[in-house]
Amino acid sequence: MKGYRRLISVSSVGFIFIILIIGLFLKENRSEPAQALATPLATFTVTNTNDSGPGSLRQAILDANRNRDPDMIVFNIPGGSVQTIRLRSPLPTITDPVTIDATTQPGFSGTPIIELDGGIARSGASGLAVTAGGAPSGFVITAGNSVVKGLAIGNFNGHAISLQQRGNNMVMNNYLGTDANCDENRGNAGEGLNILNSNNNMSMGNTIVFNGDGGSVINSNGNVIQDNNLG
Structure with missing residues (x-):
């Protein structure tokens, strides 16, 4: 009986040890919940074709520029x-990732x-400019880490889209220099896509x-x- 009791005691200790090891393993390997962003991604909605004011593209860009997080x-x-x-x-320069x-x-x-039509905005404007500075263009983007997709941009004195300074931008599936039906000349006086120091x-x-020119890549x-249609 004494030997039997010792066997039970040793077995119990071994069993408890195994349980502890399994517990530690599970603790070390369980997935932790994803941390919430300090500030969630903000979404701004364009609800009208007005040049400015609530619901306009201009107002959406202004709001996105004010928010420091990607929008x-x-x-x-x-x-x-x-x-x-x-x-x-001209639209505001895009100075924050969007x-x-x-x-x-x-x-x-x-x-x-x-469609984004610059026919009235002829004072050196480009379609969209995305930069960290402030040169007017259709879309001028200086912020970097930005995306422009699915627009028809035409009738600007400058470029349709100008990417400047910071990089890692994507320009996808746009019509640059024509209308939404892709059959009307709405060429921009500058380039369809201008990449400068980016x-x-x-x-x-x-x-x-x-357009005056299809595009250019300078100091970049x-x-x-790839897979763009040029004419």
């Missing part, structure tokens, strides 16, 4: 069919249905026609330009 600008303009935003003055996604407009089925950008799936490295 999204989406579109929900009522009325169906193609919507045209006619500018009376995704401008016109494919979110209801009715989008693979080709742009949001590295590691990607241009893909864009149609670039009727690591850029990828």
